[in-house]
Amino acid sequence: MTRLLLHRRIADLPAAGWDALAGSQPFLRHAFLDAFEATGCVGEGTGWQPMHAALRDDAGVLLAAMPLYVKTHSYGEFVFDWAWAEASERAGIRYYPKALGAIPFSPVPGLRILASDNAHRATLLAAVIDACRDAGLSSLHVLFADEASLAAGDALGMHRRHAVQFHWHSAGERNFDDFLARMSHDKRKKIRQERRKVSAAGVSLRWLEGRDIGEADWAFFVRCYETTYALHRSTPYLTLDFFQQLGERLPEACVLVIAERAGNPIAASLMLRDDEALYGRYWGALEYIPCLHFEACYHQGIEYAIARRLKRFEGGAQGEHKLARGMDPVQTTSVHWLADPRLDAAVGRYLAREREGISQYVDELAEHRPFRD
Incomplete structure (x- = not known):
């Protein structure tokens, strides 16, 4: 049996167990996330309330985890949903608070649902959505996610959203x-x-x-x-x-x-x-x-x-000027779940159109790569 626990501090989770699932990327390390909380950059009064998700077995072993925050605004995310919030409020649907699976202030693609296998990854994400629904949160957004986390979102009917960054590759x-x-x-x-x-x-x-x-x-x-x-x-x-x-x-x-x-x-x-x-x-x-x-x-x-x-240098979010300086356009992807069926359907229609536009944009950028080959 497994169970989902939500933690208001990353310090309540074992650093060794977390890092064993997270890999080497510094943004996912326990110490990096804890530094935000220990210095007050996230937490009380910031609009970023930690609620980190942990899936454990009966022996208490950490099987899967996700950096998770309850947000009362959309600052510091780099995947912009202000228009969704405005449309939601106009329709009489409360948008905040919402849940965010992301690295604060860091638009860096990588693992988002840390897990020992895909089954545990899927179990954790489904449990997090249930917890969001039970808590009355409007939505869950998992940003700049890896393919395994995206696939788990697909299986639960979450909507994919694409964006573009610029990376140099060796x-x-x-x-x-x-x-x-x-x-x-x-x-x-x-x-x-x-x-x-x-x-x-x-x-x-x-x-x-x-x-x-x-x-x-x-x-x-x-x-x-x-x-x-x-x-x-x-x-x-x-x-x-x-x-x-x-x-x-x-x-x-x-x-x-x-x-x-x-x-x-x-x-x-x-x-x-x-x-x-x-x-x-x-x-x-x-x-x-x-x-x-x-x-x-x-x-x-x-x-x-x-x-x-x-192998690569990731130049950060946005900025077509990076293309002329040797960086390639790279598509990033997030997945989104919205509790209200009306908002979920509207966002789904919008993202279908947006994905097509992003795909064409990436193709156009690739035609202007500065390399002779």
Whole structure:
């Protein structure tokens, strides 16, 4: 027999058991999720109430799990359902609170229902939907999911939703020049011009990894990160305490790019990594330098991934400008369950049209890849 338990803190779940199911991607690690909660970035007053799902057997062994949150808004998700919420409210159907199976503030594709086998994965998802229904939640959204989690959703009649990201994939390059050599003349020339502009401005860049990232480096990075939000008249989701915990608890995952001019740091870009991939996350600059954003966030990421023999660099959500800088369009997928039959039917019709449009969009983007092959 198995049973579903919902936990208001990831700390109530065994780290070793969770990580054994989660694999190596840093965003799914117990320590990463716990850092959000321990620093108050999610939890009381944030609109992100942890309700992590765990499927156990009679002996208490963890068979499957899912990072799960009860949400009272749709911020920090990167799969936008504001229009669904508005239409729902207009129809007299309450949309919030809803349930979200996702990594907070992280549009990174990967495992979402962690399980030792597909049967346990399916059992957990079905039990979570039943729990959402019993709790009066409007919906369940499992974002940026892997194929096994998507298949479990398909079996339960959940709706698939597609989106597009841009990822660089290794072709066995030995260095950045090898990468450029694969590109058409015009695209290669453009990237070299961008890099020269940064160099001509007197800017140099360096990588810091793991425990080489000190307290002063984290403090400087957060200044840059907060500046990005301030320029957009927004409030950052994460805090210095969170990033310091990240550096302390998952140092092997942290890569910090620091841009300097005349010996002074002026910009920073934070990326995370595992044994296969590098993930672009956050950036900011204290002064404007033409093309520095492209250099710190994209060119340096690809150069690092080549140097460390990683298979891919995920540049983050959205941004067609990444295509010209060597990243391929990649389709991501989420699955959605809505409790109200009227809303479920309307969303299903909408997503059928949207999926067709996304498929055509990906095909069009692929025709404009910058590579000669």
